[in-house]
Amino acid sequence: MEFADDRPRWRQVHEVIVERIRAGEYPPRSRVPSTVALMGEFGIANVTAQKVLKALRADGLIYTEVGMGSFVTELPEPTDS
Numbered sequence: 001m002e003f004a005d006d007r008p009r010w011r012q013v014h015e016v017i018v019e020r021i022r023a024g025e026y027p028p029r030s031r032v033p034s035t036v037a038l039m040g041e042f043g044i045a046n047v048t049a050q051k052v053l054k055a056l057r058a059d060g061l062i063y064t065e066v067g068m069g070s071f072v073t074e075l076p077e078p079t080d081s
Helices: 009-023 035-042 046-058
Strands: 062-065 069-072
Touching (some): 009 035, 009 046, 046 062, 046 069
16 A cells, blocks of 8 residues: 555544445454554554554544454444435
8 A cells, every 4th residue: 555645644544444344344243454454454663553443443433352353343324314
């Protein structure tokens, strides 16, 4: 992945993972990549990968089970407004 110079790398990786979740590539209750997997795929540092997962948890998109990994939450159904 080529990173833009003007935004933090963690933010750019976060956006990629959010898009994958919304597109169904990571369906509800499926495991999302670990910090090690994110480091390998995106060429980022451990602390950067941890920040990505922390932001996804803060967004309510994933939850973490200690010793098991991080998983996609059930996304609310879109409403017609």
